[in-house]
Amino acid sequence: MQNRKITAIALLISITLSMFGFVYAHWTDKVQIEGTVDMGSLTLVFDPDEFLDYIDIEEVTGDKDVGWAEIYYDPASYVEDVHTGKDGYDVLVFKIHNAYPQYEVHFTTVTVHNIGTIPIHITGINIWDPTGVLNWQWVVPPPTSPCYGFFWKDFNGNGVYDPGEEIMNVLIKNFVCEQLDPCESKKGEVDIDFKQPAEECHTYQFKIEIVGIQWNKA
Secondary structure (H helix, E strand, C coil), rough: CCCHHHHHHHHHHHHHHHHHHCCCCCCCCCCCCCCCCCCCCCCECCCCCCCCEEEHHHHCCCHHHHHEEEEEEHHHHHHHHHHHCCCECCCEEEEEEEECCCCEEEEEEEEECCCCCEEEEEEEEEECCCCCEEEEEEECCCCCCEEEEEECCCCCCCCCCCCCCEEEEEECCCCCCECCCCCCCEEEEEEECCCCCCCCCCCCCCCCEEEEEEEHHH
């Protein structure tokens, strides 16, 4: 008889606990926050609306027209900013023909344009010979404006610059330490003059890179 009472009590406790479970059940719901971030664009190009031109020393002095140059945009470097719809070119090409020592060329219409949505601060200029034949050395480096230096060739093979090894001087006006707001342009100039050690029947190559970053990281 005692065993039956224990069994009945255990059953009653089980039922009671089950009832308590239903009592403590509750409704749930939730809300959400959806975020969308539209990032801006940092796009520096050469201005396609700039009329490209140059002047050389022969025009200034009235000497014979021996040397001449070309300046044009590389069509393969065309870019368009997806935010603003504005366009331009990443590469501006200089070609100098029939150059000789003391020949000077002034590329006077080099214009960079911020076609993005973020202000750009121009921080520096990189110059090098992609073929590795010539070496670059700053005389007055950025951020001074104008900044200038020269390409030289290691004629004696000692691995260092020695006076008299200059091939051509390059002077760059404006650009560095300039801040361009969206849609703003900045015109500069690149001047090149050839020195006595420049060799006959040679083709020299060089690249100039104008570097810009977002304005608040300058």
